[in-house]
Amino acid sequence: MNIIDLESGKKAVVKHITGGYGLQKKLEAMGIKAGSEVIKVSSHFFRGPVIIKVYNSQVAIGYGMACKIIIEEKQERL
Amino acid sequence: MKKILLIGNPNVGKSAIFSRLTGVYVIASNYPGTTVEYKKGYLKLEEEKTEIIDVPGIYSLDAGSKAEEIAVEMIKDGDIFINVIDATNLERNLNITVQLLQFKNPMIIALNFWDDTKHRGISIDADELENILKIPVIPTCGASGEGIKNLVDHINTAKKNQRDIINIPDNSDRWKIIGNIIGKVQKLSHRHHTFFDLLKDASIKPYLGLPFAIIILLLVFFMIRFMGENLISCIFDPFFNILWLPLINKFSLLLGGKGFVHNIIIGNLINNQIDYTQSFGILSTGLYVIFAMVLPYVFSFYIVLSFLEDSGYLPRLAVLLDRFMHLIGLHGVSVIPMLLGLGCNVPGIIATRIMETKKERVILATLIAVSIPCAAKTAMIAGLVGRYGFFALLSVFGTLFFIWFILGIILKKIIKGESPEIFLEIPPYRIPYFGSLVKKIWMRTKNFLKEAVPFVLLGILIANILYSLNIISFMSAIISPAFKLLFDLPSEAAAALFIGFLRKDIAVGMLAPLHLNLKQLIVASVILATYFPCIGTFTIIIKELGFKSMIFIIAIMVSTSLIIGVVLNSMLTIIF
Secondary structure (H helix, E strand, C coil): CECCCCCCCCEEEEEEECCCHHHHHHHHHCCCCCCCEEEEEEECCCCCCEEEEECCEEEEECHHHHHCEEEEECCCCC | CCEEEEEECCCCCHHHHHHHHHCCCCCCCCCCCCCCCCEEEEEEECCEEEEEEECCCCCCCCCCCHHHHHHHHHHHCCCEEEEEEEHHHHHHHHHHHHHHCCCCCCEEEEEECHHHHHHCCEEECHHHHHHHHCCCEEECECCCCECHHHHHHHHHHHHHCCCCCCCCCCHHHHHHHHHHHHHHHEEECCCCCCHHHHHHHHCCCHHHHHHHHHHHHHHHHHHHHHHHHHHHHHHHHHHHHHHHHHHHHHHHHHCCCCCHHHHHHCECCECCECCCCCCECHHHHHHHHHHHHHHHHHHHHHHHHHHHHHHCCHHHHHHHCHHHHHHHCCCHHHHHHHHHHHHCHHHHHHHHHHCCCHHHHHHHHHHHHHHCCCHHHHHHHHHHHHHHCHHHHHHHHHHHHHHHHHHHHHHHHHCCCCCCCCEEEECCCCCCCHHHHHHHHHHHHHHHHHHHHHHHHHHHHHHHHHHHCCHHHHHHHHHHHHHHHHHCCCHHHHHHHHHCCCCHHHHHHCCHHHCCCHHHHHHHHHHHHHCCCCHHHHHHHHHHHCHHHHHHHHHHHHHHHHHHHHHHHHHHHHHC
16 A cells, blocks of 8 residues: 555554665655655645655645655554 | 854744844744844953854755755754753754764754743753753744853853764654653643643644634734724824924925925915825925825734734644645745735745745735735725725725735746645744834835835925926826726826836826826725835846846736736726
8 A cells, every 4th residue: 555545643664665675765865765654634625735744744745746655554553 | 254053843933042142133023934034243251252153944954945044054064052952852953963063063952932842831941951951052032032042151161162063863763762862851741721721722723723713813813903094094194284283384485485485395386275184295295195194004014914924823834824825826824925025025925935936935925915915005095095994995905905915826837846745844833022022013114114215205206206206297198098998097197107117006096186086096006005016026026036137027917917908908997
């Protein structure tokens, strides 16, 4: 599943990024890479951006980019 | 001369520390990308002059974006690194620290936002971090100045010590090493959610965020209006009417009440009296337009804008409007240059650097130049058209919004290139520091006056000279049939177009003595707002985007104003 499919408020671990080297580098610089723990904060209407929390910061990611972040949900409540 | 570089992630407070170190004021705000061009300043270290450079923020040295490439080039040129770190987000920030450690340059860490860590339940062992990294780690707070002296002292010692290069392998291993460091130096304790956390969550979620945004924007609008109106009616109007008018009346008598020199300095007397909006002299209309019509609104606008910037709300607005901005080939971050453009187009166009591709920058710069009126223009149009009520104003600004939207859709189609998606860190809300807020508002107001005073006065001087040499009536005679036919405007209105190249506010002011009817006022205001950039905007477009883009933007502006002028005139003729 990708980060779009994750419910808001849920925690997940990034499995991998499907996408070119450029995108992987861009996301990695912000700390989004395989193994990172992320929390989905919210997503916006009509394929709007997705907000996730990674480390101690919130990051807004465009819909297309968010589709390429493959995750595994962590089964615990916040 | 030695070069000290301030390097770190975006929005970690490099600019505030830079201002503290050099005494050179640079605009610092609470959103990533405030510094889009690098700034230089100087610091005296033990009698030796040292150059300090505020490098635009980057997340990594190898992420491959344009900003990162530029930063890496600058880093190769530097002697001493000051790595500024957001202490409230240590782990993510250490990514660039570890990359910087692979250079052999002396380095110091400024652990900024140190004061913020305590109430966020973060405790960092700075001494332990110093031991592990083997470089000085100084807790600082750029906004209040805490720790800056300590930082300077350490530059002196760091300069002398050469340290070992720490070689740290790539990517995933790098994050592992960072994870180990974090385990040793940082402890998180649980804490209750603060009011700001609730606000933070609410303003970024669509259901609550949109109404919240509407409330904020309405509040902004009414606050600017309230402050502007009161500044005028309580301070500037009384000053001009009670104190200034008798003075220039005497001066007018001294100059004989008429003649070339009198008309330039005092202006034409209307019914034997000086009329601030119609006389058009340097000491009458010139000063009155700057100080009593434009300055109060510009000042109020900058108070509100600066507060919004420092609070951290703008990135949230960017996220909320992101989807909408995609319709015109931009993403949400473009609201920031546009908001800056509402103050003055020049900083707005410089801020287009925050966008990644040339396509986005050209679209954004064009839209700002054509359809985003600066505060000076807005104040003058509001003053002129506003007395006909809300719907009169709505027809001017509604038209500009319409142009903005339609032009955006067209530009998105015709300009080749990519429109990437939003990728933006959302900073925490912060209560702006009063001192830095005052400083920022003061600097912006000062910059406005520096621009406005010479150009408005020059505009009045030139307009008067052109009038008295009959050049304007000559040119107007050529233009007037077309002007009459296309826009139903008197030929005198064409004169405003010439002066508009210098300053738009005074050009709008030139419409005041013409006794236009409402329809003509609306058409003339829209044409004046869109037809051509003022000289400041013109120059910055060439500098930022090149000569070709400038020609492109001007072609769009001229044709837009022609088309919209004709359409608006015919539509309003039917309505009235």
